[in-house]
């Protein structure tokens with residue numbers, strides 16, 4: 001596996017274990033050339049998926065691309081990599097099982113939005129704003145309103161926890 005930092009090919013596996021839901025193997029790697037550390041996942045691919053874009057063009061489904069767009073949304077948010085991995089696995093599993101192999105891009109976006117909503121509200125809003133291509137502020141407000149209306153959202157749980165943990169005065 002090539003080092004993502006320096007491009008070195010001689011990276012070593014330091015640790016290897018299944019993720020919590022045992023759907024993939026997680027490997028921690030280190031690059032002896034630059035000291036860079038990174039994690040890789042090994043997982044099952046049930047079938048080949050084709051993404052059908054709005055203009056009708058097809059392209060093979062690219063899991064890494066999906067991961068990158070989710071990571072952009074999650075930037076600087078503290079969400080366990082395992083949870084992110086599980087969310088993505090869930091999205092891919094749904095895509096594999098719900099379609100005949102052809103997936104409209106909108107379907108992917110919807111599933112990722114659902115997944116992110118459960119993980120992190122900020123990442124959800126970020127992803128949704130890119131995905132829905134907001135042009136007007138009221139789109140943004142609508143989605144924030146949607147979150148506030150759901151007492152079960154991750155942010156609300158977090159706030160509730162903070163309140164509970166706060167010392168009584």
Ligand SMILES: [Zn+2]
Pocket residue numbers: 003004005006007008031032033034035036
């Ligand atoms: Zn390196």
